[in-house]
Amino acid sequence: MGLFDFLRPRQQRDDAVADNTWLVVGLGNPGAQYAGNRHNVGQMVADELASRIGATFKSHKTPARVAEGFLRPGGPKLVIAKPNGYMNTSGGPVAALVKFYSIPVERLIVIHDELDIPFDTVRLKQGGGHGGHNGIRDVVKATDGGAFTRVRVGIGRPPGRQDAADFVLKDFSSTERAALPNLLSDAADAVEAVASEGIVAAQQRFHSPA
Template structure:
């Protein structure tokens, strides 16, 4: 079974924020395949479905960003999903808005959702799709920036990156992640 985890914060208040771009990718996959997040367990909403011949779990943790690992690890254990079969998608301040980067492992890079995931998985070696949200143009606390919505002029770039990230996951169902990285990075 393959698992894609989109990081974000639950609730309508956060739906369109930069920090919720991981949730947006899950929403795109749900839309493409006419799935619903119809299951709830271990502080996560998820869908357990088939895409082609692959069984997939699409997860949106409901713990808030900083505690994401608390939802990911129990679901992996419950469904016996290996770490190498998980990809986590999240926002990245160090990439320009709309850019995506794939990695097979790494540190948290200051991202508290990834820090929680590393702590709960007990490893830094899990696949990631980082989606750029850029840095603020004006001095402001990072938390205010990531909890803010994208400006209208960035909507197309954001949608393109969400679409690409969903394409990455679907490509990974068919070929090794290293090949997908070479294609999309």
């Protein structure tokens, strides 16, 4: 921060910092029994992001655990959060975080599992409906249908006639676990791209054919 930054009013300095801050929420369920579930892949990506920026999740005044840090010196700041409640009540913690940090919904990124995308695939979306995902449904409701960005981490459809609700609450298969580190890395890259380059540039990068 230079001399003229210090000469500016405190509120203006705080606003300048806030303009470069993104709230990133990884959806999932709390507790060790859910940690490896497909439904918790959003929180797995949050863990990957926190590791990259050298941050540790800590208890917070909101109903979430939070890790904060910068992508790079002078770059975007990430406030990475994992709600303490269950998936279908994600909206309350997200709304509390948005209010606490005074972050506009346009700079909210929610990471979640997606049945309608093949495993090992990442897609980005801004705004729209919930697509039957109960966690996203609750966040949409809590943010008045806000145009937040979704990082959709593909887990694929269950095999045969297995119920989708049972499928998402099972751990990844041994074959999937072998590829999981690459998937988590790709999803974390997608979050970083949105924060650094914007949603359009990030979509062009991650939606283009390999």
